[in-house]
Amino acid sequence: MAFLPALLFLALCLTVLHAAAQAANHDNQLFAQANAAMQPGQLADAERILLELRARHPHAFPINETLGLLYAEENHLHRALPLLTAAVHESPGEAVAHANLGDALFKLGRLQPAAHELAMSAKMNPSDAATQSALAQTYMLLHKPALAVPAFEAALRQNGDDAALLYNTALACYQAGLPAKAEPLLARMPGVEESAEAQSLYGDVDEAMTHYEQAAQHYAAAARLDPSEPNIYMLGIEFMRHWTFDPAIKEFLAGVQRFPDSTRMKVGLGIAYYGGSYYDKAIPVFSNLLAQHPDNAMYAELLGRDCIVPGEGTVAQCADLASFAEKHPDNARIATYAAITMLHGPRDPKQAALARSLLVRAMQSNPKLADAHYAMGLLLQEEGKWPQSIPELETATQLKPDDAVAHYRLALAYSHAGRMQQAHEQIALQLKYSHAQRAETNARLKAVTTFLVKMK
Template identity: 25%
Template sequence: MAGRRRRNTGARACQSARCHPGRQGNHHTGIVLKLSFLSIQRGTLLVALSFLLVCAATVRSLASPQATDAQDAFNQALGLLQAGKTADALTTIDNAIAAGARDPSLYNLKGLAAGELGHAQEAEESFRTVIRLQPNAAMGYNNLGVLLAKLGRNREAATAFHEAHTREPQNFNALLGLGTSLAALQKYDEAAGYLQKAWNLHPGDFQCGYEWAHTLLEAKQLSAAKKVLDQLGAPQEPDSAVKYYSLSGVVAERMNEFASATKYYGQAYTLDSGSYDIYLALVRATLSMDPEPGKTTLPAPPEGLSPSQNLALGLLFASRDIFDKAIPRLQAVLQTDPSNEVAILNLALAEKSTGKSSDAIDRLHRALASHPSAVLYNTLGGMEEGSGHYVEAVQSYQRAVELDPTNEQYYFDLGLEYLIHFTFGPAAEVYRVGTQKFPTSSRQYLGLGFSHYAVREYRQAADAFTTALELDPDSPAVFRAWDSVLDSLSPNDWQEFLPRLDRLAAAHPQSAELTFCLGAALFRSEFAKGQKAALDRSQTLLEKSVRLRPDFPAAHLELGALYAAKKMNQKAVDEYLEVTRLDPKSAVPHYRLGQLYREMNKLDLATTELTRYQELARLHQEELKRNRSTIQQFIIPQTAKPDN
């Protein structure tokens, strides 16, 4: 049942109830820290206000009464805006404009105030008026770009910043805004170029350096991003420091420098201990760094986690077998969401893994009493099998099939349960239905083949195994299954399979295994003809097989038999000796060597080989007795493809 246990733990990778917990998935969690670009709005608006002070000086230099009125209105509105009285500032500006003021500084300040109040259309109109009044200045374009970026109109924002950059190529805010907007459009390489130019104008500027490093990260230029962060250094301001350490952690984690990532995430979490995303990243990096997961002490998680957050943490801990930390998280999920199937499943698996199988089985029974579920029944079947409750296991697997007859895994598990307890008739029926419902699943045909093989229906077994080979020609498990029937099928019966094997070998000319299959089947089919046997093609195929894969015991063994049939005794001896070297536990080559040495009148060598054969055969029989089923080793979920 080891294969079944490995499959079920794959459910831990699910992140929500929508994820099917019974299917194996990719367990790699990836970078889940939600880093956002530092807002360009704040920095650019502050610069814009500074720009407005320059404009105010221009207003003061004008002698006309209208200019004096505009200056007074500007100063009054600016003071109100800085005092947080944005609505009053906007009213003051509107009154001045209504009185005839046409100064770009007032319209720019109006755009800022309207934007602060959420009046996006009014703000946009104001900034466009600034552009009309001062078409050769960057200020209006920059602030329009900030507004458009805030509204998510990144393509238009990039256009506005590009216009600002065209008018003032050395304008820091134009370069910063253009780079950030292009990054939002996922044009990372182009964005990085503009951000580097901005950095060259203001080396050490945190916002610029952060945006540049983040863009390089997205462009997968990890070493370059790390270099920028090293130049930048952590700022003193706490919020910015959190962003710096978080981004540094992501870069280090992407570079597989987990110790550094753990350090950076730890520093970020110290400053912001309420951040779930940072904590999750810290846990992930710590577990990736630690050769013995669970030994490293972790800080307490943030308080008030949601069910989905507790679930993600629980699954992360469970995926690394840290069950003492996984269980409390999963229990917390069920306190607020008692019917969460993913939490129930993974909590039961965690309990089983900590030696509490009876608790896990009881938990699944309670859950199933109120909410029948195919995946829970299938998991319950595996636990009941492991606890020795075989009848109950069959019933649970059967119930899973009934609840979800479209799931290939459930048919496979039910058939396997019958097989490993030698109930071959029901197993054959399950897999017969399985091959009809899932005709592209090679392992359904493996199960069917072994169901026939167990009752000595070798032709039917060979047919099923050959179909599995056609579906999954690269699978080692499928080849081993096919090879298992090679000595059992009557030589005359191989004739009907030759066309199929010929097509397979032709389609995969570099496959040593498929070349062997055709060569071995052809050899046996021809050998049955006696004196009329034509063995040359078989010899060519088997010799090709060992050339393609020199460490191939089965091919050397078959080639030895062919040489012996052609009375090429020394070549046969060489092949059998190679098998004993490649597979020291195999008894068959020793038996054949013993027989061959007798024919060659080398009686001492024959006696030695036959004695060794008897020893290995005895050990093999003892091993078979220790294993409850020799079938199970061929049919495990990881080595044969389910239905796609």
């Protein structure tokens, strides 16, 4: 979220050369003429006079400062910079000289030295709101919001009703991890109810303060005031954060329809479907994303998570997993997902053989992938090889002790082998860890939601 730009005016140092032994009265008159020429914009005449004066007085602060400001006014910043630098060296106690040099450095993109000069000026003249605001904005661009906060606050003390300044200060507080300081600033900001940008920031602030209902209201207001892609996206994300998937689906659907080229909107829609257990609707979303980005492992994994749900693996788009696995033989997880989807489908010797080859390759690539050992055990059981499934399922439960389904399958294998005591033990573990399946899903959802928040 970008901060609102504040106007930073060049403070033209139109001082008259005071009488000095080294300066002739004629030069004072010429300097006055140069200043007069600058007023109506006759900068060429002013430049000519100032250059003539500088040839005779190369170290005179007023001449260097004024000529530097003239070049800055014309946006000839590279010509202005050495003159403004010289002026600071000639009169280091002049706050305006540091401010003007800082402004030129800022416009040239030299943010660190700009911050130094603006900080010097602000220290000398802390009541200069323009300098304090410029310093704060420089710190924001340097990703130092904690340093920006006191500078913005100093500017606010001089101009406490400025909406842009209030917004900028609130943004700096939020980014500095001080949402409690940001909230009252937004509350007193003129026009906050009509500003989509302020409402979006208000949502971020309330979310950080765990005021979730208010956060949703502010995000909704931002989307209503400005139904832009970022605002609709953040409203969907807000619903996702708190497991309210149906409202999230509604927002992401509207977003996809309004912004069909927004990849993150499609990803958000697919994950909202997944979180709401609408796996059949999530599958085509991730399948289409994978078709558009055939080497994107994240889209393949999201598709795989939907396809391995029992009953969903027969959806045609789940076949995309096998294609991805063939092109990316080192991706053990996708190979495992592809194999599991095959095992959930109708029994087919060719599919079983392909599933076996995928699982063998997955375990070679990642021997500690519990899901691959579980899937191999499942395949062996599908083939009636119950005793052979035991080592694979034992490995799966060792690698992933809270996998309730693996404990259940191992109990079945022990039962077929007549090892009833061990079967009962596995059933007990299956019951103990049954709640963990949903917890794991929730953890995955939290992880992908966090990713969505950061997704550009």
